[in-house]
Amino acid sequence: MVGFYTVLLFIFTGAFLVSFTVALSRFFAPTKQYPEKLIPYECGDLPQGDAWIQFNNRFYIVALIFLIFDVEVMFLFPWAVVFNDMGLLAFVEMFIFIVVLLVGYAYVWVKGDLDWIKPKPRLEHLAKGKGE
Amino acid sequence: MIQLESFLIISAIVFSLGLFTVIYKKNAVGILMGVELILNSVNLNFVAFSKYVDAHINGQLMAIFIIILAASEAAIALAIILNIYRNRASVDVTQLDEMKH
Amino acid sequence: MEANQILFIAIALLTVLSAAMVAFSNKLIHSAFALLATFTGFAMLYVYLSADFLAVTQIVVYVGGILILILFGVLMTHKIYSTTKKTAHNSLIVSLLGGILSAGLILFIISKAPWAPLLAKGFNPTTAIIGKEILTGYLLPFEIISVLLLGALIGAIYIARAEDK
Numbered sequence: 552m553v554g555f556y557t558v559l560l561f562i563f564t565g566a567f568l569v570s571f572t573v574a575l576s577r578f579f580a581p582t583k584q585y586p587e588k589l590i591p592y593e594c595g596d597l598p599q600g601d602a603w604i605q606f607n608n609r610f611y612i613v614a615l616i617f618l619i620f621d622v623e624v625m626f627l628f629p630w631a632v633v634f635n636d637m638g639l640l641a642f643v644e645m646f647i648f649i650v651v652l653l654v655g656y657a658y659v660w661v662k663g664d665l666d667w668i669k670p671k672p673r674l675e676h677l678a679k680g681k682g683e
Numbered sequence: 684m685i686q687l688e689s690f691l692i693i694s695a696i697v698f699s700l701g702l703f704t705v706i707y708k709k710n711a712v713g714i715l716m717g718v719e720l721i722l723n724s725v726n727l728n729f730v731a732f733s734k735y736v737d738a739h740i741n742g743q744l745m746a747i748f749i750i751i752l753a754a755s756e757a758a759i760a761l762a763i764i765l766n767i768y769r770n771r772a773s774v775d776v777t778q779l780d781e782m783k784h
Numbered sequence: 785m786e787a788n789q790i791l792f793i794a795i796a797l798l799t800v801l802s803a804a805m806v807a808f809s810n811k812l813i814h815s816a817f818a819l820l821a822t823f824t825g826f827a828m829l830y831v832y833l834s835a836d837f838l839a840v841t842q843i844v845v846y847v848g849g850i851l852i853l854i855l856f857g858v859l860m861t862h863k864i865y866s867t868t869k870k871t872a873h874n875s876l877i878v879s880l881l882g883g884i885l886s887a888g889l890i891l892f893i894i895s896k897a898p899w900a901p902l903l904a905k906g907f908n909p910t911t912a913i914i915g916k917e918i919l920t921g922y923l924l925p926f927e928i929i930s931v932l933l934l935g936a937l938i939g940a941i942y943i944a945r946a947e948d949k
Contacts (some may be wrong), residue, residue: 555831555839559791611765611856612944615758618849619937622754625747625841626926629915641919644927651930655937664941685792685832687902688894693796693829695890697803697822703883704807707873712857716806716815719850723826734833735902740913743835744922747914750838750845751929755936757850761857762940768861777874 612664616656623652690731698724711764711774715757722753792832799825807883812858819854823847834907837914 591598626648634641659665697720704717726746733742768774802821809815823846830839873879918926 555836559828608765608860608944611761611853611860612941614853614856615762615940615944616937618754618758618845618853619933621849622751622845622933623930625751625844626918626929629837629911629918631915632912633915633919637916637919644919644923647927648930651927651934652937655934658938659941662941664945685789687899689792689796690829690833691894692891693799695887695894696800698890699883699887700800700803700807702886703879706882707807707876707879709874710812710861712854712861713812713815715857716819716854719819719846719854720803720806720822723822723846727826727829730830730833730835730838733835734905736900738903740835740910740917743838743910744914744917746835746838747841748925748929750841751933754845754850755932757853758936758940759943761853762943764857765860766943774861 609664609667612659616659616664619652619655623649687731687735690727694724694727694731697727709775709777711767711776712761714776715760715764718760719753719757722749725749795825795828795832799829816851816855816858820847820851823851834905835910837911 593599627645630641630645701717701720701724704720705714708714708717726749729742729746729749731742733740733746764774767779771778799822802818802825805818806815806822809818823842827839827842827847830836830842
């Protein structure tokens with residue numbers, strides 16, 4: 552239990568430092584707002600569209616694969632702790648577990664869900680500029 | 684020493700808030716959040732009884748399996764929600780009544 | 785009152801209030817971020833229940849995995865520009881009635897139930913015990929979990945990519 556007080560202290564220190572720094576700059580930094588300052592920064596160009604864009608579906612698929620293997624890793628920790636006592640039996644059991652999950656990984660790989668297809672850029676504004 | 688009842692009361696309140704969320708929200712993702720609250724409160728009950736009543740840690744093992752079920756449930760549910768959104772451009776569950784007789 | 789108990793009350797308040805924010809917040813993205821505080825509060829409560837491995841699992845799987853997926857769901861199913869609009873809701877009174885009824889019923893049962901004599905267990909590291917249990921007594925559920933995860937992975941990906949072809 553004592554070890555978790557360290558974790559709690561760590562959380563508090565982190566939260567305090569971040570909020571302290573943000574509050575400090577809020578109080579002491581001069582604030583002069585004008586319209587050019589409030590637009591999102593896109594390397595000096597004028598921003599196009601909104602910051603709330605629709606995500607590409609493939610991000611979700613990658614997140615999904617991450618979640619499944621995240622869960623798998625949580626089982627590896629207690630397994631690793633007792634591995635020395637259990638010996639070969641523990642190895643075989645975990646081997647079956649991982650092989651079953653690797654079938655899913657192979658499926659995802661073969662079906663090409665991990666290949667990244669870039670979205671086609673919309674060039675409507677260029678076409679319009681040419682026509683005029 | 685913290686009593687068993689205090690954990691049960693927290694769990695009961697969060698469970699009711701989750702139930703409220705499930706009834707109140709029309710957005711499918713909001714309903715999923717309510718389901719997650721309910722699953723968490725059930726987990727808390729399991730772990731509390733595992734500490735105070737059970738001599739072994741069966742409750743904790745049950746809680747681990749519930750967490751994993753919750754993970755796969757969230758993955759499937761969000762995939763279905765995304766598919767609905769793609770076909771209907773809306774995730775309002777009150778409008779999904781095409782299969783109603 | 786000990787410092788331990790004050791800390792417990794603070795954690796309980798964090799958990800319950802952020803859960804209330806999930807329920808009552810009008811914007812879905814606020815609910816999603818309040819859910820972060822709720823999950824973390826539950827992890828802290830698990831530490832009080834001497835479930836150290838479970839607390840870490842809660843953080844890794846819920847905060848690191850499920851919450852990310854829910855945030856993806858929020859961001860991908862909102863129409864552009866509709867994020868500032870309030871979301872539609874069902875009847876508040878009926879929902880409140882359901883919530884209050886269930887809370888009242890459970891709290892009534894808690895206050896009336898004759899509990900078994902409580903054990904005063906100390907704090908023990910649980911990771912090794914859990915590992916042993918998974919590989920012996922709970923072996924069948926453990927292996928079935930792998931099949932479940934396989935089914936969830938393939939099924940969810942099949943549904944999610946339906947359109948891409």
